[in-house]
Structure formats: C-alpha cells, structure tokens
Amino acid sequence: MKYLIRLAAGAVFALTVTVALADDSKGPPKPVANKLVTVQHGALPVILSAPHGGTEDVPGVKPRKGEGLPTGGNGFFAGRDGNTEELAAAISEAIEKTMGKKPYLVAAKFHRKFIDANRPPEIAYEDKAAKPTYDAYRDQLAAYCREVKKQHGSGLLLDVHGQGAMKDTVIRGTKDGKTVSLLTSRFGSQAHTGPKSFFGLLATNGCKVFPANLTDTEYATLNGGNIVQTYGSGDYGVDAIQLEFGGDFRDKGKLKATAEKVAASVKSYADLYLQK
Secondary structure: OHHHHHHHHHHHHHHHHHHHHHHHHOOOOOOOOOOOEEEEEOOEEEEEEEEOOEEEEEOOOOOOOOOOOEEOOEEOOOOOOOOOHHHHHHHHHHHHHHHHHEEEEEEEEEEOOOOOOOOOHHHOOOOHHHHHHHHHHHHHHHHHHHHHHHHOOOOEEEEEEOOOOOOOOOOEEEEOHHHHHHHHHHHHHHHOOOOOHHHHHHOOOOOOOOOOOOOOOOOHHHOOHHHHHHHHHHOOOOOEEEEEEOOHHOHHHHHHHHHHHHHHHHHHHHHHOOOO
C-alpha cells in the first residue's frame, strides 16, 4: 500500500512539473491585435516605429483636450506628422529591397488627437476606452524589441516623425546619445557622432542632417521622445534613434527617394554594427 501511495505521489509530482514546464514554454503573452495599429513581423534586427502619422478616428473616443497638461516637445500636442505613416511603409519596402528581408514595423493608423503613442499613458490619452489601442501599439513595440534582442543580440529602433522647424533637414533625437549608449559602449563614440554613425551615413547618402556637426548638442525640443527613451539602450537591448524628417522629405513625390536613402544607411549601419 505504501508503495502504491509513493507511486501515486510521484506521478502527481511529475504531472505538476510537466504542466509548469509547459506553461513556462509559452513565454509572455502576445500583444493583442488591433485594427488601428499596423504591425509587420520582421527578420532583421531593425524596428521601425511611426506613432504620429495616422488619420483614423478611435471609435467611442473623443479628441484629447490636454487641459492642465504640459506642452512642448514631450508634453501635450495633437497635431499629425503628415505622411510619416506612409514614409515608414516606404522605408520598410526599401529596406526589404536593399537587404532581402523585412524589418519589424509598428505604425499608428489612429490620429494623434485621440492617442499619442509617443507619450506615457498619463499624457497619451484621456479616455479609458483609448487604453487598449495605446497598449496594442506599445506592447507590440516592446515585444519586437525583446525578440530582436533574443534573436540577434542587438538591434536598431528607428522612430519616424515629422517636424516643421527645418523643412530640408532630418533632425536626430537620442537624448544626446543616451538612447544609443549600448552602441557607443561597444564601438566607441564615433559610432554615434562620426562619419559612419547612422546620421553620418544619412549625410553620405544625401540627407541634410542636424546637428550638422554630429558631436554638437541635439535640437532641444526634438531630441528624443518617450519611445526612444523607453526602448533605447536599456533592458530591451536595442539602440533607438528618433528621425525627425522635414517637410521636403515627406512630400508624397519624394517618399520613395527618402526611403531609399534611409534604407541605404540602414544597410551600411547593419554591416558595421549589427553583425553577431
């Protein structure tokens, strides 16, 4: 009888361990799909984000008012970054054509007046009905960053935006190097501020950039928002750069040319810094 009891207890223990292992193998829950967020699974250690180019309403959600909230570069703003959703898609296509594989992509279809995916929740939305869409964007971006770190060891997140301060210029946003500190710890400061840095490569490929002297301080109100600060060079294991495109780069007739210049820069950057 004691033998049978011990045998039964052993079987229960084995079953418990098996179930536990099975649960662990599932990993963290996958982000919930949302029709207002464009997602594309990639095969390169490159992630594109475009949080401010969407045009669609969020059902049941009224436009944000921003009452009592700070304004400015990291505060409340409801304006759309025109053609950045389309530009991110064009960059994705150009990267695939240049490198033979797709990058990861997360882009907002929703208008920024309802949700700002580049802000923390307390600024991003005012109606709790907007939370699932905000979470869908940010959770998917986080999941892609973790996947890139796991599969490739390092990666590059490019957050695509538009700005009206310098129409013929692409402005760099890294919090003056803080969001690419993993890169510089591995390859030195020249990987961020030298001619073969990402913005140095953009300049080589025909883009006017700011800062023109890559070692100079970045543009104060466009030097990196919540997305690059959250995912860049921290536990997510990727470096992150905010790309603020002037209007000349976002004109519908110039999207393809802009995308090709960015894709050429991504390829050179990947060859230099993203090889295991």
